[in-house]
Amino acid sequence: MTDDRLRMTPGPTEVPAAVRERMSEPTPNPDVEPEFFEFYRTLTDKLEAVYGDDDIAILGGEGILGLEAAIASLVEPGDRVLCIANGLYGEGFADFVEMYDGEAVICDGPWTAPLDLEAIESRLEDGSFDVATMVHCETPTGVRNDIGPVLDVLEEHDVISVVDAVSSLGGVPVPTDRIDVCLGASQKCFSAPPGLTVCSISDRAWAKIESVETNGLYTDLEPWRDAADEEWFPYTHLSSNLYGLETAIDLLLEEGLETVFERHEAAATRCRRRAADLGLSLYPDDARSSPTVTALAVDGDAGQLQESMADDHDIVLATGLGDLEDDVLRIGHMGHNARIDRVDRTMDALEAVLE
Structure with a gap:
């Protein structure tokens, strides 16, 4: 491996020097130093400029943590979840649903075809669903899905939407204002190192999350709603990674x-x-x-x-x-x-x- 190696992979991406330098700063104790909680609040405010006005939570774990946490926090045993898929990660949501004893109903299609809106509407008409999942950019195939019409249909049926936007957020427009739980990660378009999940959570998603008894800690989103204001995190946060993410977001917002x-x-x-x-x-x-x-x-x-x-x-x-x-x-x-x-x-x- 050489210093001039070029990593043109679809995540993790190349990390700018400014981000690497920021991560080399002295590490605070994120559990007891009040300044760190203020820093965290500032960082979530900056992420709101990328996401929109929904509450932002930053979890200590690679992007897959966000996919699992969304399901763990929203799905109770017996809940029906519509997993809309035309790729590997869309189909993978069903595994998480079954892991948490939900009923996964997969509405899938060829990986070379767009999301089948007619089939989605038919599934929604035939049964009651609490949550629906889908992927904005299927990284394994490079496909960007047109999720706007699907979000329209889910809204009509009062179904909570969970969208994996890990490979698109910060690189292409994402209709975050219409998504209940929108998942991103540090190592893709933000160009920070792997290790952080970022997610926006709507009010109706929070209401559902607070009604679910989650058997977990790392996969439970509920404590993050008031964590920063109460100056308490469910676990010791990844302070250096958060520093790097802030610099990455600063670079993005500075560019526009x-x-x-x-x-x-x-x-x-x-x-x-x-x-x-x-x-x-x-x-x-x-x-x-x-x-x-x-x-x-x-x-x-x-x-x-x-x-x-x-x-x-x-x-x-x-x-x-x-x-x-x-x-x-x-x-x-x-x-x-x-x-x-x-x-x-x-x-x-x-x-x-x-x-």
């Missing part, structure tokens, strides 16, 4: 959200034009691909291409997951890496490898 979104779009457009010039096809198509990650269909060559890019050009890419492990090569242009020069370096190297 709209400018950040434009930068991601420009990087994605450049990456896909270069890929087309090399004769590579997107998985599944340009219209539904996320500005944060490009998935290329390489039919059995993903592992070899990944190895050659790392060994010959010191560039780290990701392959697909599950059944697509060797058929999809993924380039992450999110957060700090959503820059034309980094995309060009990556595609220059990929061109050389293919030749």
